[in-house]
Structures are given as C-alpha cells and as structure tokens.
Amino acid sequence: MTHSYFTLVNAVASAEEDKHSVLEAIVNNGDLTEEEAASIELHAALLGLEAKVDKLVTKTNSL
Amino acid sequence: MTAGAIFGAITGLIALILSASISVWLKLLMTRSFNAIDERLRVLSQENNKNFDSLSKKMEGADQCIRTLEQEIVRVEALTQSVVEVKDKIVTLEGIRSDLLERLNEYIRRGDFIRDTQTLLNQIEIIYKKIDYVDAKIDKLRDK
Secondary structure (H helix, E strand, O other): OHHHHHHHHHHHHHOOOOHHHHHHHHHHOOOOOHHHHHHHHHHHHHHHHHHHHHHHHHHHHOO | OOHHHHHHHHHHHHHHHHHHHHHHHHHHHHHHHHHHHHHHHHHHHHHHHHHHHHHHHHHHHHHHHHHHHHHHHHHHHHHHHHHHHHHHHHHHHHHHHHHHHHHHHHHHHOOHHHHHHHHHHHHHHHHHHHHHHHHHHHHHHHHO
C-alpha cells in the first residue's frame, strides 16, 4: 500500500498531462477513493513545488 | 600336709596359670582389635578429609552458581519491567492512534479534507505562477 502510494505520487508528479484529470479517471475506475486521490494530488503538487523552488534558487544563485 | 591340701594347692596353681594365660590372651586379642579399629579410624578420617575437600569445592561451585543465578534473576526482573513498560506504552500509543484515526475519519466525513486539500492545491497553483513570474524576470535580467 505504502509502496503503491509513493509510486502513484511520483507518477502523478512527473505526469505531463493534467494531473487532476488523471487521478479523476482512476477514481472513476474505482481504484482509489476521492480522499486518496486528493492526498496523492496534494503530495505530487508539493513535490513539484519543491522542484520548482530548487530550480529557482539555483537560477538565482547563478546570477 | 594332707592330700586335700596338696590337691587344693595344685588346683589353685593350675587355676592361677590358666587365669594368667587367659589374661595374656585376652590382652593380645584386645590390642589387636584396638589396632584394627585404630587403622580403620585412620582410613575413615583420611576418606572423610578427602570427602570434605571435595564437598568444599562443590560448595564453592554451588555458591558461584547461586551468585550467577541471582544476577540472572536481577537481569530478568529488569527485562520484565522493561517489557511491562513497553506494553504500557503500546497501549497508550494504540489509544492515541485510535483517537487520531477517529478524528481523521470525522475530518474526512465532514468533507473538510477534500475542501482543505483543494484550497492547498489552489494556493500551490498560485505559488507556481509566482515562481514562473520570478523565473521569467530572472531570464529577462539575464538577457540585459
């Protein structure tokens, strides 16, 4: 369960298309509850935010 | 002297000689018996000493065993105490876990979880845009 949770989070974080739609499709398929999907989406968004901030800090430091 | 007196004297002499002989024989017999008893006592005393030494060594070993056992008992008592403490902590943690699960379920049941997650996602989206804006600004600065 924990393993599949992190696998899903990483998959959603690195997905190019609309993350919410991807998760919505999984929820509609009955593989995830709405709360699980929301949690995964939030976790993935935080990972993306962390990556963006790191990138920005690197860029700022290189000025 | 009459014949009776002579007979009496001879009989008395014989009795005296016999008595002396029996006395000597008895003395010899008793001496031999005492020597045998002495020897037996000496052997018994030696065996007793040997047994006593062996018993003393065994007692020392038993003492050591008792001391080791006492230490082990102290250790086991300490471990038992630790196990009891750990069990108490597990019970406490199970209580906390159960309470947290109940609160989480209530949080989800009220629909607050989805609502708050959506709010956070919106805020993250805004931060994304702000970062993109700053990123573009940095690129412009770099170009100048």
